[in-house]
Amino acid sequence: MDAGSNGETLRLIAPDGEPVGDVDALGLGEDELRELLRLMVLARRLDEECLALQRQGELTVYPPFRGQEAAQVGSASALGPEDFVFPSFRELAAALVRGVDPVAYLEYHRGTWHGGPYDPLAARFAPICVPVATQLPHAVGWALGAKLDRREACALAYFGEGSASEGDFHEACNLAGVWRLPVVFVCQNNGWAISVPAELQTAGEIWRRAEGYGFPGVRVDGNDVLAVHAATRAAVARARSGGGPTLIEAMTYRLGPHSTADDPSRYRDPAEVERFAALDPIERYRAFLLRTGAADEAFVELCAKEAEERVAEIRAAVVALPPPSPEELFRPTFARPPAALERQRAELLEGSDG
Amino acid sequence: MDAGSNGETLRLIAPDGEPVGDVDALGLGEDELRELLRLMVLARRLDEECLALQRQGELTVYPPFRGQEAAQVGSASALGPEDFVFPSFRELAAALVRGVDPVAYLEYHRGTWHGGPYDPLAARFAPICVPVATQLPHAVGWALGAKLDRREACALAYFGEGSASEGDFHEACNLAGVWRLPVVFVCQNNGWAISVPAELQTAGEIWRRAEGYGFPGVRVDGNDVLAVHAATRAAVARARSGGGPTLIEAMTYRLGPHSTADDPSRYRDPAEVERFAALDPIERYRAFLLRTGAADEAFVELCAKEAEERVAEIRAAVVALPPPSPEELFRPTFARPPAALERQRAELLEGSDG
Amino acid sequence: MAERTMVAALNAALRDALAADPRTLVFGEDVGRLGGVFRVTAGLQEGFGPERVFDTPIAEAGIVGAAVGLCLAGWRPVVELQFDGFSYPALDQVISHVAKYRYRTRGRVELPLVIRIPVGGGIKGKEHHGESPETYYVHTAGLKVVVPSTPSDAYLLLRAAIDDPDPVVFLEPKSRYWAKEDAELTTEGPGIGVARVVREGDDCTLVSYGAMVHRCLEAADLLAGEGTSCRVLDLRSLVPLDLEALADAARWTGRVVVVHEAPRTLGMGAEIAARVMEVAFDHLEAPVLRVTAPDTPYPPAALEDRWLPSVERIAAAARRAVGYG
Amino acid sequence: MAERTMVAALNAALRDALAADPRTLVFGEDVGRLGGVFRVTAGLQEGFGPERVFDTPIAEAGIVGAAVGLCLAGWRPVVELQFDGFSYPALDQVISHVAKYRYRTRGRVELPLVIRIPVGGGIKGKEHHGESPETYYVHTAGLKVVVPSTPSDAYLLLRAAIDDPDPVVFLEPKSRYWAKEDAELTTEGPGIGVARVVREGDDCTLVSYGAMVHRCLEAADLLAGEGTSCRVLDLRSLVPLDLEALADAARWTGRVVVVHEAPRTLGMGAEIAARVMEVAFDHLEAPVLRVTAPDTPYPPAALEDRWLPSVERIAAAARRAVGYG
Numbered sequence A, B: 001m002d003a004g005s006n007g008e009t010l011r012l013i014a015p016d017g018e019p020v021g022d023v024d025a026l027g028l029g030e031d032e033l034r035e036l037l038r039l040m041v042l043a044r045r046l047d048e049e050c051l052a053l054q055r056q057g058e059l060t061v062y063p064p065f066r067g068q069e070a071a072q073v074g075s076a077s078a079l080g081p082e083d084f085v086f087p088s089f090r091e092l093a094a095a096l097v098r099g100v101d102p103v104a105y106l107e108y109h110r111g112t113w114h115g116g117p118y119d120p121l122a123a124r125f126a127p128i129c130v131p132v133a134t135q136l137p138h139a140v141g142w143a144l145g146a147k148l149d150r151r152e153a154c155a156l157a158y159f160g161e162g163s164a165s166e167g168d169f170h171e172a173c174n175l176a177g178v179w180r181l182p183v184v185f186v187c188q189n190n191g192w193a194i195s196v197p198a199e200l201q202t203a204g205e206i207w208r209r210a211e212g213y214g215f216p217g218v219r220v221d222g223n224d225v226l227a228v229h230a231a232t233r234a235a236v237a238r239a240r241s242g243g244g245p246t247l248i249e250a251m252t253y254r255l256g257p258h259s260t261a262d263d264p265s266r267y268r269d270p271a272e273v274e275r276f277a278a279l280d281p282i283e284r285y286r287a288f289l290l291r292t293g294a295a296d297e298a299f300v301e302l303c304a305k306e307a308e309e310r311v312a313e314i315r316a317a318v319v320a321l322p323p324p325s326p327e328e329l330f331r332p333t334f335a336r337p338p339a340a341l342e343r344q345r346a347e348l349l350e351g352s353d354g
Numbered sequence C, D: 001m002a003e004r005t006m007v008a009a010l011n012a013a014l015r016d017a018l019a020a021d022p023r024t025l026v027f028g029e030d031v032g033r034l035g036g037v038f039r040v041t042a043g044l045q046e047g048f049g050p051e052r053v054f055d056t057p058i059a060e061a062g063i064v065g066a067a068v069g070l071c072l073a074g075w076r077p078v079v080e081l082q083f084d085g086f087s088y089p090a091l092d093q094v095i096s097h098v099a100k101y102r103y104r105t106r107g108r109v110e111l112p113l114v115i116r117i118p119v120g121g122g123i124k125g126k127e128h129h130g131e132s133p134e135t136y137y138v139h140t141a142g143l144k145v146v147v148p149s150t151p152s153d154a155y156l157l158l159r160a161a162i163d164d165p166d167p168v169v170f171l172e173p174k175s176r177y178w179a180k181e182d183a184e185l186t187t188e189g190p191g192i193g194v195a196r197v198v199r200e201g202d203d204c205t206l207v208s209y210g211a212m213v214h215r216c217l218e219a220a221d222l223l224a225g226e227g228t229s230c231r232v233l234d235l236r237s238l239v240p241l242d243l244e245a246l247a248d249a250a251r252w253t254g255r256v257v258v259v260h261e262a263p264r265t266l267g268m269g270a271e272i273a274a275r276v277m278e279v280a281f282d283h284l285e286a287p288v289l290r291v292t293a294p295d296t297p298y299p300p301a302a303l304e305d306r307w308l309p310s311v312e313r314i315a316a317a318a319r320r321a322v323g324y325g
């Protein structure tokens, strides 16, 4: 478990599915082990469907997460119901794990609502956050609030290796460190920030930055769902018991384009993509489960079938989403709206500006 | 020399003046060694005079640097004429070393001009910079420009340990690291940021942050002028030869108040101040010079006398500084001012708005 | 009524708010042990403990971002940004999150937070210590923006801001911090969104807020001696803007002069002029005039008196308005 | 004249500027290898090498701050901030340094830098991708602020901005990026600070800039069919503002409608209304009306057409102005 913080990359399953670490120490039952596959398969199927929906004009720009299923499922599955997730904009898989209603979530990509289409407080999943790294201070604030309330809960914040170049990353880490707050910072290093490769983003290693803030950093194989889960579980336990923050850097790869508006052929070598496609996190984990006997082929098929059905339902619900009412241009802005805004509403919606 | 980067604090002179490191390796001649004392004595005398001038109403708020003379003189003296300094707001000693006209500099504290009262390009000393850490990206940009020009020169940027909590610190360090730029980041850790002690500012050690950006960090005894000089010289040499940035954390102490508007008795123990006063950088270095025979008592007296004379001149010139002309409300704003601004000028200065 | 400074009134408001609601927190740079560089938070850490009132590292974006997260955890943060010029690093958090969070979450997540900022010039400060940043906040849809001009209003409006379910940017005119005035500390009275006629008059209305209200009153005194009667309207809140009070004043006096420290272009005077024209065009007997700083950076201390609106410039504008046409 | 998009015109301007002056640099997020998320910098890295045209880490304050330092080293940086909503992290550097550096150094240090920002809505973008941030820049004394509405102006004004010795914030209306128009790529013609009458008319003036100029032209067409003749004034630069052109238009038509995408309060319309009143009060036959977004955050894509000024809203306002009184 401590491998990650010595500069080695924590790994429990080799790319071919062979266990290479102490998986038993995790203490996961077979049900729990299988659940991780079910979630990853569902997430991938939904991701594919979102791409299809986008092509069909049912969604606006969509950022696929293919290749990052283990990083998201492994980490989000280590949380308890009291914990709170602060996502960036590519964490649909994590949202699924947390039980966020995917149809509500997809209102965001359909363009019928903004980053908080679901109930963030009920889901314990903050709004989808596009200005990169700005969600990190929010996680810190929430964690401070939890600490002041003496709650045994932690905040988990997702961000990309590109986002880690922003000032907000630094301010958030430093505050979490000096206040010893229950925050788990999960960096999904997927190799690319739109067209910029990680080596043009920083000359350092992101997990190593934690030391400068006085807390541990670990690097994990982000395509190994158990390694991610193990690292996150340890970090969550430390956070909840007053041990302070942890920075986890999950090394993974963005197999798809940055978003449906992006054309990666302009900037990256398809051979690189093929190399990483061979390290697919789902295939690896499926092989692991079959090899260790934790699951059989029937289960694998069941996962696929279930995912198919669930995604068909989601799809149907998404294309049937009603457009927002024009009243929504105004209503959510203030709890106590200024009188002048009420006048603007009347002007705009009732044409009473004549 | 490498002590600093292993977590040890680089020190060449013990607090009692005893050499404890390889001073000869520095290769400084006796003239050069003596010059450092001369500069520190002059700086301190000027600092004292500024406090007096402030009390007499001749300066507005003034931030004294007493206790930090070695950190500033040791670092600034390691630069060549081609290098460029990006100060924060407490670097009058560094400015003196660089040959900035102190009378022009003090226009800032007299309230007759802003942070750039001297010619920053001629002095190779950027404007005094109050919004903390915002000068660090400027240093990075300048260094990028020097690198593109293939000039063997480096930028040296000063900041405090409190300023290192700002996002701009992080963005600047990361850019400098990934572009391998000739920048020396000098953190004067003087223990306090106004009323906030360093341990409430960060749980980490600032010099250690460098590793996360992929370049070396060193910690030096900031009250040891030779240690600071040695660390800076090494960093400057590396920077100029394409080796990239270095982060130097100089451990020192702010013996005075944050500024003349501050009352430290509200937040810090006088015993702490006494403890650090006993580690005075000037006394230490004077003892070293006398002990090693690099200087004698006559030189020490000469320094004091020269400082007295020079400061009297500065004082006389400062109190005689003319107020700025009201035309200066407008003239420096644009090289090509908008016509509307010309109209505002006429309105305001010629009362032509009647 | 006792004589009090605005600093004392603000301190009392924070103290009473902390006492009234255990979810209220006060934090920022140097607000704890020191009690703030202006002493607005003096004694609060002693009174409420270091969990309710605390110092932060120097990280304005982090401070405001943490306040957002605290709201999600059910707290009511009151943060201080130390000076106008040091509020800018937090602008991204303010514009992208504080102002939009309720909207983005369809009204499900409220941010009952207050951002206090000492603002304005006139204290012979260094650069970056005399800025008037209100335009940045007023233009940002989703925020309320409040500026008291007296100790009584400082108390009442800060209590109202802390109680408000929406985010409030609370701008404190630092040149008025130490002026003693008769002041009552009460939450009863006109709240956020209501302007106040601080002097009645018939010939011209001087519209202002914060420190410049006092200069308008001086100008009104001066003009009274010349036989010109000025109404002085203290806006008190810039968002919401009290359009009734503006319309009343414009209709009654037919002449309006707006006064503020911020530079002219897209300073608050632009909005007042536009609104007055919209609501009272037929009553206007002169263009709305603006007495403001010029469109230049805040000058060095030695020049600030020339830059800031003076009593004489205000009076001259009022004379021009009254003599117009 | 050839048909060109604004993207192509901007690309040509950058290319020609890079060729004209070896001190010119182009950098920002994804501007190098990719050629920008809008392809404005396509091919420039190939053409001028990775020292003159390069990608940066995601660090907007760092990018703008580095540009300041590059100016001190004698370079002329042209930086891109990827979207309106991601320009805010750089506001502190812009307000505290870019706008003030020349002033603070008594005119000794010039910052000939250009900050390009794709702005505005109407492209069914996600939140933070449809903002109109001009007020933040226009109010900040020390900056020039330019907004082209056509490919020709995009070329001419960007070349002028890069040549300008003062810092220029160059706002590119992204909903016009891909519209093809007849365009000439020339540096000859009215530069920064000069507005353009893009349609003559006598009854009412529609004042706008950027994308909304085209909507004003459509409204003018519609109104022409009703017998109302509208002048359309394209401001082109918001700082400096062409006061002569505004005064001429207001005096001639007596009725003025300002149109912009930004929310109403302290949007550019406020300044136009105030200025028009100042320079042409006696000629105004109706209040200056503002057709703008409401004072709410940019809405989700499904609602943006309701939020943005529509041809019909513009026409309605013009009818009100013309029928006033």
Ligand SMILES: Cc1ncc(C[n+]2csc(CCOP(=O)(O)OP(=O)(O)O)c2C)c(N)n1
Pocket (backbone or CB within 6 Å): A090, A130, A131, A132, A159, A160, A161, A162, A163, A164, A190, A192, A193, A194, A254, A258, D029, D058, D082, D086, D089
């Ligand atoms: C403050 C800010 N600047 C720029 C952008 C534009 N942008 C969107 S995603 C992205 C790349 C993010 O890279 P990374 O953090 O590695 O996350 P990934 O896309 O790989 O998931 C950029 C630059 C943004 N969203 N926010």
Ligand SMILES: Cc1ncc(C[n+]2csc(CCOP(=O)(O)OP(=O)(O)O)c2C)c(N)n1
Pocket (backbone or CB within 6 Å): B090, B130, B131, B132, B159, B160, B161, B162, B163, B164, B190, B192, B193, B194, B254, B258, C029, C058, C082, C086, C089
């Ligand atoms: C962005 C910003 N925030 C706040 C301040 C107010 N301020 C001035 S100095 C200072 C403390 C700086 O501490 P440090 O960096 O340790 O430098 P020192 O004062 O010790 O030299 C603060 C908070 C500022 N100048 N800039």
Ligand SMILES: [Mg+2]
Pocket (backbone or CB within 6 Å): A160, A161, A162, A188, A189, A190, A191, A192, A193, A194
């Ligand atoms: Mg990435």
Ligand SMILES: [Mg+2]
Pocket (backbone or CB within 6 Å): B160, B161, B162, B188, B189, B190, B191, B192, B193, B194
């Ligand atoms: Mg310090």
